[in-house]
Amino acid sequence: MARVTLEGLGKHFGADKIIDHVDLEIKEGEFLTLLGPSGCGKTTTLRIVAGFLSPNVGRVLFDGKDVTRVPTQSRKLGMVFQDYALFPHLTVAENVGFALKSHGMRKADADKRVNELLALIRLPAVANRYPLELSGGQQQRVAIARALAHTPAVLLMDEPLGALDLKLREAMQNELHSIQRQLGITTIYVTHDQEEALSLSHRIALMRFGRIEQLDTPKEIYSRPKTPFAAFFLGxxxxxxxxxxxxxxxxxxxxxxxxxxxxxxxxxxxxxxxxxxxxxxxxxxxxxxxxxxxxxxxxxxxxxxxxxxxxxxxxxxxxxxxxxxxxxxxxxxxxxxxxxxxxxxxxxxxxxxxxxxxxxxxxxxxxxxxxxxxxxxxxxxxxxxxxxxxxxxxx
Ligand SMILES: Nc1ncnc2c1ncn2[C@@H]1O[C@H](COP(=O)(O)OP(=O)(O)O)[C@@H](O)[C@H]1O
Ligand SMILES: [Mg+2]
The missing domain is CATH 2.40.50.140 (Nucleic acid-binding proteins)
Incomplete structure (x- = not known):
């Protein structure tokens, strides 16, 4: 588990300023959501944390250590995106175990870990099925298990439930909530869905135009919105x-x-x-x-x-x-x-x-x-x- 600090982050593409001086500290074990309308810079911020993008200014720190120039694969991250992209030719167990074996874990240990993870996402019975034989929600749970397989320090999720229909999304929100609280893994979650943000997060960073407009607990941000936009966007x-x-x-x-x-x-x-x-x-x-x-x-x-x-x-x-x-x-x-x-x-x-x-x-x-x-x-x-x-x- 790690504490993540974003320090004066700025990013522009050409003349467009996309991230405008973002300061944010995500506590160890915290579930923090970047919430905001489409185009406000959520994904860009997450990609900077992941190391897919370099900021023009500012720093990213994990546990106080500057990782701004550290490559993605050395940042100990788990990642889940909207398009969960499981390997179609591998079974569920093989998908979840993929990273473990490629990191040189012994087969017996990897199998044990895979079983633990499938129990965690409550899908032990589908270990030998292929992704296309699963529902969207089940596939997304497998993607979460895969992201957690090598015990990352930080979990990054970008609209992971965006492709699911409403009922399934609600069920998956509960699932995610309980998995995150159970593992206590530092999580940065991106969504444009206010209810999702309210129900999942310890704190919400509400973004607009590449800036953080309000950073607060769900209760606080809902009952004491700092700006008209905050009042408008949440509820x-x-x-x-x-x-x-x-x-x-x-x-x-x-x-x-x-x-x-x-x-x-x-x-x-x-x-x-x-x-x-x-x-x-x-x-x-x-x-x-x-x-x-x-x-x-x-x-x-x-x-x-x-x-x-x-x-x-x-x-x-x-x-x-x-x-x-x-x-x-x-x-x-x-x-x-x-x-x-x-x-x-x-x-x-x-x-x-x-x-x-x-x-x-x-x-x-x-x-x-x-x-x-x-x-x-x-x-x-x-x-x-x-x-x-x-x-x-x-x-
Ligand atoms: N590689 C890029 N080149 C140019 N513009 C980009 C690039 N990536 C994102 N943008 C722009 O940056 C803005 C913020 O994008 P993004 O971070 O994806 O927003 P969000 O995830 O909040 O919807 C958008 O206007 C988008 O078009
Ligand atoms: Mg996005």
Whole structure:
């Protein structure tokens, strides 16, 4: 088992900066996931750790020893990729034992080790079958056993479950989790699947544009996302734009459209000045959908149901609020009152995340949107149709 340190890693291909100053320490025995959208540099980072690629700047250390120039085969790695590429002409046992015999292990010892590994991946019965006689999930388990055969110091996995269908992927996640925890092998895992990252990892390094945007435990990154992108990429989130108009007790007061919302000062990743243009984030599962007249709670927005979408265990409501934004809420079938119904969205102020405004069209955060709201969001006001707003709406 080894501790892996990435120190100021940078990599560019031609003029494109692909990895931009990545610093990361993976603890001994840790399961660390590089998570991020396609193209953010996960595979490139992993290939640098593996020694397939040299960084332009920075160093890779194993247990504090610089291995940046050490060839792959001397780094004591186990590797599993999406395309598991077992040798088709060798049996399962031969595939797993291949590296052992080529490293000069005696046959009796190698056979024993192979049996241990097949027990570990719970596939002892298929030792004499050929890869093509196995299901995708079974083949991938064999690939994992093969990667573990010579007891590597570090296990690297790049989207190893990517080719499997959903059900199988879930089963394999459990398998991987238990194997890694059982062996305590330092693991760097690459995926773009947030649920996979949340369920498998000790810590997640969330990447975007070749940088690490947040490094935290799954619980922390989900409940206290450091950036709008972190909130967006892990789970679902609604964004609202507003301005800081005051501080009351332990909360900021944020004006969103005509309504004032509270947001705790503590627990944010930064502090905000009066008048600051901010983005509020709140997750759909934190919102409660109330009847328009019902007694409110701490944070309340008024709106109308624009869409009710049945998605199995929850009904997803799209609610158009007075500021013009559309907010997604998870609710139940009993709450489905029909499109056009007036409702309140209510939530605990503590569940509000606050960020400095920065345009980010990929997340739906744009300045144009803000201007549209600032001049009165005519579409939303027309739709709401009460007297006061009708007077305000342009003729
Ligand atoms: N050998 C290469 N030459 C040029 N560009 C590359 C090369 N390898 C990767 N890239 C580019 O680097 C970016 C990051 O790629 P990659 O690390 O594979 O992302 P991820 O694994 O997160 O999807 C992509 O835009 C990709 O096109
Ligand atoms: Mg990749």
């Amino acid at each position: 679902k989130v609604n964004f609202l734009q507003g301005h800081v108009v005051g501080r009351v007790g332990s909360n900021y007061e944020i004006k969103v459209g005509r309504e004032t919302l509270l947001c705790p000062i503590d627990g944010q990743h930064q502090s905000f000045d009066l008048d600051a243009h901010v983005v509020l984030g709140v997750r759909p599962e934190q919102l409660r959908l109330n009847q328009a007249q019902q007694a409110g709670g701490q944070n309340v927005l008024h709106g109308r149901i624009a869409r009710e979408k049945f998605i199995g265990k929850v009904v997803q409501f799209d609610v158009e609020v007075d500021s013009g934004a559309t907010i997604v809420v998870d609710g139940s079938l009993e709450q489905a009152k029909g499109v056009g119904s007036h409702v309140q969205l209510v939530w605990d102020a503590r569940m509000t995340h606050l960020y400095p405004f920065a345009e980010d069209p990929e997340l739906g955060i744009t300045r144009a949107e803000d201007k549209r709201r600032a001049i009165g969001a005519p579409a939303a006001i027309d739709a709401r149709g009460d007297l006061e707003t009708n007077r305000m709406a342009p003729a």
